Amino acid sequence: MKPIARIQSSFSAVSLALLLAACSTLGTESEPVEGLPTSGIGPFRRLEGMETAGVAPFVFDSEPARYRDPAALPEGDGVLLYAVALDREVERDVIVRTRANDGRAFYGANVDSGHTAPTILRADQAWEGENLSGPAPLRVGNEIWLYYAGRDGVGLARSKDGLTFTKEAAPILVAGDEGIPSAPSVLLREDGTFDLLYAAGCALYEATSTDGVHFVRLDPDLTTPSLDALLRVSAPKTNLLPGEKPPFDTDCLSDPHVTTRITPAGRLQFRVLYTGFASDQTTIGFAARYGLSGALVRNDLPAFSAGLHERGPTTYERGDLLFLYVSLDKKGSRNTFPTIGAGLAPATMHLEKPAAFPESP
């Protein structure tokens, strides 16, 4: 065979190999990068479309009951939600309980016809005044302890079944130099110590207790003589750049919700979601610290902002998902009314349709 013919036949063989290789490989679409690290506390997006049983992002709404101030407590595969509601018969704010097996379809919601979330606590002590607010449930041994706010401070009620509660006779934290404590959030550490965060005078404070009943205020800065706040309002910012948003918490802070975790680096991260007030807007912010004591450091970016007067955050961890429940304003037949809506983190995740409503609260 001549050299030219040899080259031709070899080129044919190589071309055939190229063709086979080309046929064996096809283009693929890029997958979004998943499994990214996160502090596990947002930022959240609000639930959308078919992700809720009713109108998203609302998950527990009723115009007459005006549900608000949610506080979540995991139970089994689902979540219990304690919330403030308006008792129409007496026109007083009480605390009710509901449940969702999937974190979204809550017993007694507007679209769960025929069911009503039962009242589990109402004001009947002199120090409580007429209305209760700020429920904060905590599992302690075989009991559920429910911290809540009344007129003169923070109280505690205990229950075996989470529905029937027995109150402490006196409030467990009353007014101090910082003002009247409200909006409690309580954490039970591994060493059995209770950490109580509360709002007073538009700032956030901390108290600690060994028995969950007798609390001592904690001062994050012992170099000053007075009690210091864990977190105060942001200073207003002038000379904003075009498009730059001003701080969202320059007027007031409230509604702390505390959680902790051990980071992958082995550090204790003390995480607090809170409501920030600025002008007539409210936004959910995030602040944190490493370790058991000290002031909090805020993130300048909100954890959740829906433009619906969001406030009073609480969270429920479900696998890799973190649900955020907040009070939101919803347009009613005449006026807007408070209700409870949900957000989700990681914000890139999407949910299937919600499960059926539970049969009991």
Place this chain on the structure above:
Amino acid sequence: MRALSFFSSVSARASLIAACTLSARSALANPMDAFGFGSRGAAMGNAVSADVTDPSANYYNPAGLARSKPLDLEVGYLHAFHALELNGKRSKVDDVGGMVIGLGTGGKVLKIPFGFGLGVHLPDARLSRVRALRQEEPRWEMYDNRNQRIYLAANLAIAPTDWLEIGGGFTFMSSTEGRLDITGYANILDVTSSQLRHEVDASLTAVRYPQIGARVRLAKGVHLAAVYRGQFQLDLALKARLYGDIMGLTTAYYALEATSVNAFLPRQIVLGASWEVSRRLKVNYDLTWIDWSSYVSPVAKLDVALDIPTPQGGWPGGITPPALPAPLKIVPLRLRDRLVPHLGAEWIAREAVRYDVLLRGGYEYAGSPIPKQSGSTNFIDRDRHTFTAGAGLRVRPRSRVLPKELRFDANFGFSWLPEGTVEKADPSDYVGDYTARGHLYHFGVILGAGFE
């Protein structure tokens, strides 16, 4: 909608290669730096700059092409799997795979040995990928986007004396420019009655960078080499324009221009040595200096214009006009230069009249150039230890139809990225502390044919 069909069509691949050869600007990152070119070099820890005369010289050292066979063709396949983890969870970084094609042709001009070569890596999943992320979003900076590229190198080489070879050429990569226009009528209250026209125009344009190399024979069986590879960056420019009428109330104009460096390849200098310890054993060493300190942050710079005049009588209830996005303060990314050592060996395990069997092994260590990410950015990387191995079969057919030499080479590589922990200075950082580690696996096969 020109872009999607353009990217997906087979004819576009040919067009792109043609376009690459016709126009040029500065240049980008490529899978060759991570996984090598061809099977022989990849099996020897990429330590072949002083020991390469086959078509893979197009990447390792173009000077080697001066000793190319009259016609040397290689066709093969490379695939690399990323098993990268953050906090113990797989990060799902896309694999890299594609055809490897090499050509070398040698001869003599004015009695001076002369060679020409082409090297191509043709990805099987995508020609080029664009991914613009916020600077806070964690990403495996060295693996996620950089290796999803087409690669084409063309080189010339001569051997002016019997102890010296010099060569050089260009490597061509693809840059991306895109434009999105939306015009029409928007009804905010009834989205279905909106009438909007979309126009997408995207194009891949060529960028290039030079490479030159030299190889010196010091003594019998001892060669030294020096290679320079130029720096290049792959620019990404995206423009979006929205203009239209909003419910007859007002007009809206929104223009966004995002410019970023989608990938950046720093210049490199390689010094290499090859020693033929015995007739059957060869040991190679390369040391690569990488100018990572010139690295350009991939974070996009945004230029936004927004003009929505307030309608007469104000906005209807419940409608809030959009506001300008908050300005972005790009945190500079300062990388450190790195020296990457490569070690390789080749042993002729069996010699026969018509065939040889070769075994190869290698190691390379690439220290991460990325500093600790304790601030708001999350460019993730780890040091990389790579262990490689491979085998080759050289056949000298007696047939008059087949080429003078046929080569079958296969290689396998395993990279270990030891675990490291990132601790955030700010406790309220939304990403928080994390650990990063991983493994990479890559393999390749090559069929080569040398003609005398």
